[in-house]
Each structure stands twice: as structure tokens, then as C-alpha cells.
Amino acid sequence: MLSIPSLKKETKKKQIESLEDPADFYIPLSGYKGMMEPVVKIGETVKKYQLIAEGPNIAGKMHAPVSGIVNAFTTIGNKAFIHLINDFREIEIPAPYFDASQINLEILQQTLSDCGIQGAGGSQFPTHLKYTIGKEKINTLIFNGAECEPYLSSDTALMQYEISELLQAAKVLQNVLGSPEIVFGIEKHNKTLKTLLLENAQKIQLAVKVQILPDTYPQGGELQLIKSITKLELRKGTIPSQYGILVNNIGTLRAVYDAVFKSRPMIERIVTISGNSTSKSRIFRIKIGTPIAHILNLNDNHWNPEKQTIVMGGAMMGKSIDSPLQPIEKGSGGLLILKKLKTAANNCIKCGFCIDVCPQKLMPLEFVRHNIDDDLKSLHSFNLQDCIECGACAYICPSDVALMENIFEGKIKLSALAEKSLQ
Amino acid sequence: MKTAPFIKPKFNSTQKVMLDVVLALLPIVIIACFAYGSLVIIQFLTAITVALLAEFVLSAFLLKKYNTILDGSAVVTALLLVLTLSPLVPLHIVAFGAAAAILFGKILWGGLGKNTFNPALAGREFMSVFFASIMTSSELWKTKGFVKTPSEQLLPAADHSVFSEYLSAMVYKTSGAVGEYSILFIVLGGLYLLLRNRISWHIPFALLAVFTLLLWLPGGTQLHYSTAGLLLGTIFMATDMPSSPATPNGKLYYGMMTGLVIFILIKGGVQFEYMSYAILLLNAFSHQISIQFRPSAWGDPTDWKQKVEPVFNLTIKILGAAFAVLSLYYYDLIQYVVFLYILYLITKFNFSFSKKINNAI
Ligand code: SF4
Ligand code: SF4
Numbered sequence: 001m002l003s004i005p006s007l008k009k010e011t012k013k014k015q016i017e018s019l020e021d022p023a024d025f026y027i028p029l030s031g032y033k034g035m036m037e038p039v040v041k042i043g044e045t046v047k048k049y050q051l052i053a054e055g056p057n058i059a060g061k062m063h064a065p066v067s068g069i070v071n072a073f074t075t076i077g078n079k080a081f082i083h084l085i086n087d088f089r090e091i092e093i094p095a096p097y098f099d100a101s102q103i104n105l106e107i108l109q110q111t112l113s114d115c116g117i118q119g120a121g122g123s124q125f126p127t128h129l130k131y132t133i134g135k136e137k138i139n140t141l142i143f144n145g146a147e148c149e150p151y152l153s154s155d156t157a158l159m160q161y162e163i164s165e166l167l168q169a170a171k172v173l174q175n176v177l178g179s180p181e182i183v184f185g186i187e188k189h190n191k192t193l194k195t196l197l198l199e200n201a202q203k204i205q206l207a208v209k210v211q212i213l214p215d216t217y218p219q220g221g222e223l224q225l226i227k228s229i230t231k232l233e234l235r236k237g238t239i240p241s242q243y244g245i246l247v248n249n250i251g252t253l254r255a256v257y258d259a260v261f262k263s264r265p266m267i268e269r270i271v272t273i274s275g276n277s278t279s280k281s282r283i284f285r286i287k288i289g290t291p292i293a294h295i296l297n298l299n300d301n302h303w304n305p306e307k308q309t310i311v312m313g314g315a316m317m318g319k320s321i322d323s324p325l326q327p328i329e330k331g332s333g334g335l336l337i338l339k340k341l342k343t344a345a346n347n348c349i350k351c352g353f354c355i356d357v358c359p360q361k362l363m364p365l366e367f368v369r370h371n372i373d374d375d376l377k378s379l380h381s382f383n384l385q386d387c388i389e390c391g392a393c394a395y396i397c398p399s400d401v402a403l404m405e406n407i408f409e410g411k412i413k414l415s416a417l418a419e420k421s422l423q
Numbered sequence: 424m425k426t427a428p429f430i431k432p433k434f435n436s437t438q439k440v441m442l443d444v445v446l447a448l449l450p451i452v453i454i455a456c457f458a459y460g461s462l463v464i465i466q467f468l469t470a471i472t473v474a475l476l477a478e479f480v481l482s483a484f485l486l487k488k489y490n491t492i493l494d495g496s497a498v499v500t501a502l503l504l505v506l507t508l509s510p511l512v513p514l515h516i517v518a519f520g521a522a523a524a525i526l527f528g529k530i531l532w533g534g535l536g537k538n539t540f541n542p543a544l545a546g547r548e549f550m551s552v553f554f555a556s557i558m559t560s561s562e563l564w565k566t567k568g569f570v571k572t573p574s575e576q577l578l579p580a581a582d583h584s585v586f587s588e589y590l591s592a593m594v595y596k597t598s599g600a601v602g603e604y605s606i607l608f609i610v611l612g613g614l615y616l617l618l619r620n621r622i623s624w625h626i627p628f629a630l631l632a633v634f635t636l637l638l639w640l641p642g643g644t645q646l647h648y649s650t651a652g653l654l655l656g657t658i659f660m661a662t663d664m665p666s667s668p669a670t671p672n673g674k675l676y677y678g679m680m681t682g683l684v685i686f687i688l689i690k691g692g693v694q695f696e697y698m699s700y701a702i703l704l705l706n707a708f709s710h711q712i713s714i715q716f717r718p719s720a721w722g723d724p725t726d727w728k729q730k731v732e733p734v735f736n737l738t739i740k741i742l743g744a745a746f747a748v749l750s751l752y753y754y755d756l757i758q759y760v761v762f763l764y765i766l767y768l769i770t771k772f773n774f775s776f777s778k779k780i781n782n783a784i
Contacts, residue, residue, distance in 0.1 A: 235722030347536035352669030361718040391428040
């Protein structure tokens, strides 16, 4: 397994600050899978927390982060957004009455769905679908505090400063699921949080277990986390609830708190601003839809794509952004300002480092070979579909072989093939 | 748009890997220069110059790549090549070997990383075949008269008890090939590479374990071999990344089989070249081994039964090849293998490899 030198020095002990709202919001319309459709019209005045877009169950829902006017439906890059102009009047829709003590699984699913709760760890998987477990009995409810992405400390900050909200939400989820064991997984470098977690849990009579995990990458990957905590090694694509396991991210848990105790949808999240090309590392609570340029300006950084790579998410799995208008999304735990990376792009020297660090125990170099040769059969037999796209292989490769590019390309080819065979 | 990851570890480029290998070899090189003075120094200089020149010219000409000499692999190849030679090998043959190592060991395969065989050892085989009479003469190993620094001088404290003689032979002796004068430095170089994670322990461990085990068999102890040569080959040649398997279990199996084949060749009477033959032979199977021993994907239960049969077949093939090499050696036909290799490689380069030069793998 890979260990990456800690880059969290700058962000680890930082308080959560709030960020001034921008005048323009761009609310993403692409869901976890599929697209959401606006349920408002251009020119319409919307209130804060109002539902403004929804799609099929697997896509998600979007709510207005502020009150204002729907200005346009627009595209940035090739993605669709609602352009919302902030009127700075903070007019809210009334919160529906909700009694957290009366909650059951069905009501919880509905609440999570209505509030547009999506996985905050990066996947943006709609959380209510995780709680659609049919007759399965959950024995272990895991909260993923393993923030293995270097630079990011968003979940750490939540555990440090908003632990009571997290634990209250955890208690509700535990009740709903029929009292499974609660395990918080945190990394070794955060082990001081253990006492904090246990003390606060005791205050509300909640029995929790805190498991200290190794500082390896990608410890926060769901399958790797499940193995560390339950010793079960699940194949990619299996549904953990079938094994009595349910995993939620810390950021998601925080959104669940707002949904269950305040009846408020997910309109904001914690974002770590950091990187090796900025001296200002901070942690902000930022509204979904806030454009990058606004954040950079307030943080005394500026949009400067010639000199820097601006990354949404983490340095290992995030995406570089090419427009300053691109907004924070529900899964964006970080905004990184990084030096441009010079890559050598030599030939593969068969060192096998990529194999050694691959958490899914694959042979990444073979993906490159077979993708270049368009050998889809081999891509499949070398289990490309098991790759979790963690980037560990590309990080360690001494020759800077284009591993991720070939992996993504190969996956696209494979899924195109799968679709063809379905038709 | 560039994809993640957006950060890389420090000191992890191919150049840095090569630099570490050079650093690990440096003590061995220095003590050799110490032992034979200018004789060996000039050998090294010749090999390095020719290798770099060949790398630059041939890679520019055949691969259309102009900066490959910067990757440092040519220097490593040149050093390793000289380390396997007698200090008395004439310079023009050294130069020939270095050029052959670069051309037939690496460039014609498509460049660094794509070669099936260890370039230094390939170069050495070319020397033995094309300069057979000199390379196989026993005069080549009568080096006593050329020693600059005899071991008594370097280690005057060594009294003549058996134990301290044994010890001083570990630290410094002046017989054998250029790279074999100090077992201590060879081992230290290996430890350095292990600590720096430039080689993994699997191959040396499995190779030495199997070889030692076989030595314990009745009759094994009378074997005639050089410990320093065995260690040099094990640590620096059998672990060569491009020509050895990339999967951990593959490395273990590869190491074991190399140890076994070395033993068979020594037993079969191969005199100087048992290390080269064994490693080159296993090189040929490296990719197959790597794939055969690939790890099972996360959460995918390993079906051991399904793996036994192909591994058994592979083992039979390797042993068959070992005995084939032995027969060729007996009938003095090894040179034809090299001729066939040349033919194969030139054909392959023209019709296939040259079209894939820009592929990373
Ligand atoms: S990106 Fe895929 S292939 Fe590469 S290390 Fe991660 S899981 Fe393995
Ligand atoms: S890490 Fe890079 S150079 Fe090493 S085997 Fe993998 S792809 Fe090849």
C-alpha cells in the first residue's frame, strides 16, 4: 500500500470559516448518474432552500442556496448549470415541521431524498439509496473519517469542531437501522480525535467504537475501509448492505444532521483550500454552486491557469478545472492551487511499483498495454472494471506513464462494448 | 485536460532510480580500480563512453528520440558489463560489447524498458560469440601479475589464521571478474538498493535460498562457482527491472527458478557463464511469469487449483530450456543461438517494434 507524505500540516488545525456569498451561483445539473431537470423557470424568483432541480432517483436533487432570480440555464465546459443571481435578501421557505424522534427507515429515506443528500466524500452517490436496504439487517454502521487525500482536512475539521452534530445524527441513523454497532474510522495521524469522539458520544449515551486506521492511501476507499474495520474483502460492485455493512462519509453525516434536525436540504459543505502554490490554506463552509473565481479572490489567490493547476477535490482523485466559473459541488471536499507538474513520460520500466501500490491488487501497467492495443478482452480479463480510479499507480510511477488516461479510455471502451452487447 | 493525480513523490524518476544503481555500484567500481589501476579504469571509461555514444546515435537514428542518454541507463549497462569481465579483456572488445549491449540489448527492442533481456548480459554474450578465442582463453584469468594493490597490502592486519583469511577474502581479494573483488561492497550495494526501494527482496531472497538449499544436497558442496559472482549477478542483474517480473509472487518464482537453473548449469559443467545463461534464460520467461503470478483482484477469491497446472507447465518449459542450453553448450552451438537472436530482433524491429516506439509499454 502507498503512503504519501502528509501535506495536511497547513490545514489540520484550522477552524471552519464562513465565506461571503457570491452574487452569482451556478447550480450543477449533472447528477450522480443522469441529468437533473430544472423545476423553475427563467426569470422566476426563488427562495433559499427551495427545490430547483430534480431528476431520476439516481441523479439527485438541487436546492437554491440563497434567495434570488433564475437568470439562465447555461453550460460551462460541457456541463449544464442553472445560473442563479443572489438578491442578498435571504428569504427562506419555511422549514417543514419534523419530529426527529418519530423517524423510521421509510421517513428517513424520504427525508434524505427530499433534502438532496449526496455522498460528500466525492462520489455524490445519493444517500437515500444507501438506506434503501430492503430486508437486509445492518450490523455495522461505519462513518468514514479516513480523509486519505493529501491536503484535505474538511472531515477532520468537522470531527474537531462539530462533533456533537455528527454524533446526534449518528444516533438517529443508529435508531433507524435497528441499533447496529457504530464505528468511526479515523487515520492514525488524527488519533487525538478518538478521545474527543468517545467523550462526546458518552454525553448523549451513544455507544461508538473508534478504530484507528493506518495512514496509507487510499484508506478512505470504501472497500479498503470495510476491510480494515470488518476484515471483509468485498469485490468492487458488491453492495455492502448485503453483508450487513453501511458506510457514510463524515461530510454526508453533517448534511444528514441538517436534514433530520432542521429539515434543511444540502446547500453547503466544508471545503479545504490549500496546495503547494498558495500560502493561504484555509477551511471554509461554502455554498454549493459558488464559482471558483469568487473563492480564489476572497482568499487572495487568483485565477491563473498558466502558472497553476486549479483542482477541484483532492490532489489524487480530483479534477483540474478549466473555467473560473466552475462551482463547488456536493462532492468537492477541496479546492487546491497546485504548481504545474512537469512529467517526463518515459517508457514503462516494468518496476512493478504500480502493482505494489494498487489497493485493488490489479496490474495497472497491463491496462496501458492493452488499451493501446485496443485489446478489450485483455482489459476485461485483467479486471479493469475493478479499478477504483484512486490514482495511486500514476502517483508512484517513476516513468510518468499515462496510467490514468489509459485507464479512463479503457473503461470508456469497455462500457461502450457492454452497451453494444445489450442492444 | 490533465488527469489526476496532480502531485508526485520526490526523487522517484527513472533517472533517480538509475542514479541510485550507479551509487550502489560505485564502491565496487572503486575497489576494482584500486585493485588493477589504470587497466580497469580505462575499461570503465571505454565502456561508458561507447555506451553513451551508441545510445545517443542509435536512439536518435533508430528511435528518433534525442534525450535518452539522460535517463542514465546506458551508464548502468556499461558499468555492469565491465563488472562481469576479466581486467585483461582488450579495449576494442569492451567497446564492441558496450555497443552491442546498447543496440541488441535495448535499442532494437524499442528502447529502455521494452527489452526482454538484460542489456549488459546480452552484450557479454555477443563478446563471447564474436571474440570467442580471446574471451574463452584461460590466459584471460591469469591476472596475478597485473594486480596494483595486492590484498596483503590493503589488509596487512590479516594474520594467517583460517578465520581471518576467510574474512579478508570477504572484504577484498583480487581474483575473478572486475566486479568480484569485494563481497562486502556487493552486499552493501544490495542493502542500499533495498533500503531505497530500488530493488525488492523477492528475487535475491528466493534465488539465494534455493541455491543454498541445493548446495546442501549430497554432493552439492563440490560445486565450482564464485560466491562474489553469484552475489553480483543476483543483486544487480537478476533484479534488473525491465527484464524481470513485476508481480511480487512472480519475482519469488523467478528467483527460485533462476537459483535452480544456475545450479543445474554449474552441475552440468558450465564454467564461467552459468550466471549469464541462467539469468538470460529466465529473462525470456519473465513476462509470462509476471502474468502467471498476477495477484487476484481485491475480493476475488483465489482459485489455487486453477493456478497449479499452468505453473507446472511453465516449470517444465523452463527446465527444458535449461537442458537445451546445456546441450548447446556441450556441442559448442551457443553462438547459433546468438545468430538467431540477431535475426529475430532485426526482423521484429522492422516489422513491429519500430511502429510502437512511442507507446509507453
Ligand atoms: S487507479 Fe486503479 S489501477 Fe491504479 S492503483 Fe488505483 S485502483 Fe489500482
Ligand atoms: S509504475 Fe510505471 S514504470 Fe513501473 S511498472 Fe508501473 S507503469 Fe511501468
